[in-house]
Amino acid sequence: xDIASLxxxxxxxxxxxxxxxxxxMKAGILEVVDLLVINKADMPGASKLRFDLGREAAESDRVxxxxxxxxxxxxDLLDRILALETEFREKGELRDRRQQSKDKETVDRCLDLxxxxxxxxxxxxxxxxxxxxxAAEALLKRILHARGR
Numbered sequence: 001x002d003i004a005s006l007x008x009x010x011x012x013x014x015x016x017x018x019x020x021x022x023x024x025m026k027a028g029i030l031e032v033v034d035l036l037v038i039n040k041a042d043m044p045g046a047s048k049l050r051f052d053l054g055r056e057a058a059e060s061d062r063v064x065x066x067x068x069x070x071x072x073x074x075x076d077l078l079d080r081i082l083a084l085e086t087e088f089r090e091k092g093e094l095r096d097r098r099q100q101s102k103d104k105e106t107v108d109r110c111l112d113l114x115x116x117x118x119x120x121x122x123x124x125x126x127x128x129x130x131x132x133x134x135a136a137e138a139l140l141k142r143i144l145h146a147r148g149r
Contacts, residue, residue: 004032006101008094009084013037016045030054034062034084037077041065 004010012033030036030053038049046065053063064080066073088094122139 004029005104008088008097009034009081011035011037011081013039014049015040016043016049035077035080036063038063038065039068041073042067042070 010033012029012035014036015038036053038046040046050063050065061080064073064077066077068074085094088097118139121142122135125139125142
């Protein structure tokens with residue numbers, strides 16, 4: 001999921017035999033991927049995998065089949081990626097995705113830095129054995145007070 005929030009286009013490559021994990025994944029990851037690729041589409045189980053992806057995904061142009069070892073479907077995959085890039089660029093979605101990615105990275109880095117300083121402040125100001133809830137409230141009050149709130 002972290003990669004999906006950073007990528008311009010997200011592709012999930014699956015192979016027959018992936019099995020019951022699809023059911024667990026469908027609720028989350030299938031909604032954020034732009035393309036689903038069934039590789040080794042010539043193997044037993046490929047049709048079942050397509051079916052397991054769900055009717056909506058399986059009947060859409062989001063699902064492509066490849067046999068990478070034999071270079072089958074690779075040109076179609078590349079064409080679809082390029083078409084998606086053009087579509088996203090024209091709709092402004094590519095720009096929006098990149099801005100969201102920058103925003104997420106900035107917030108994540110700030111949180112990492114803040115976490116380090118907060119931990120230092122916590123160890124300076126409070127006994128480590130104190131109740132975490134009370135320590136958190138006291139830390140927040142101290143920070144807000146320092147900011148004049």
